[in-house]
Amino acid sequence: xxxxxxxLASRRYILEDExxxxxLKERIRNYREQEKEIDFWLVHxxxxxxxxxxxxxxxxxxxxxxxxxxxxQQFITWLKLRLEYVAIGQFQAPTDAIPDPLASxxxx
Numbered sequence: 094x095x096x097x098x099x100x101l102a103s104r105r106y107i108l109e110d111e112x113x114x115x116x117l118k119e120r121i122r123n124y125r126e127q128e129k130e131i132d133f134w135l136v137h138x139x140x141x142x143x144x145x146x147x148x149x150x151x152x153x154x155x156x157x158x159x160x161x162x163x164x165x166q167q168f169i170t171w172l173k174l175r176l177e178y179v180a181i182g183q184f185q186a187p188t189d190a191i192p193d194p195l196a197s198x199x200x201x
Contacts, residue, residue: 098163098181099194100173100180101142102179104158113161117161137159138159142158150180
């Protein structure tokens, strides 16, 4: 079962207040140049927040929420430094409580 790392904030903060689109486009360009597979996704209203163990995280995040989910912990740590006002964490999925986070994703 893979471990996923996330940077989570309100939709407004991630999509309007910060230049997140530019950051992700640059990262995609960099990955393509290195012929590296994309390992991050932009997820609107992430389903993993509905799990009981994520209730505290969800309660602290203004809704509607958006998450950038990745299998690369270093990328999420870098995003935290770049975007500052995001919550970061990790979870394993799929489980009985947490569905596959990529099942409801939007393309970056």
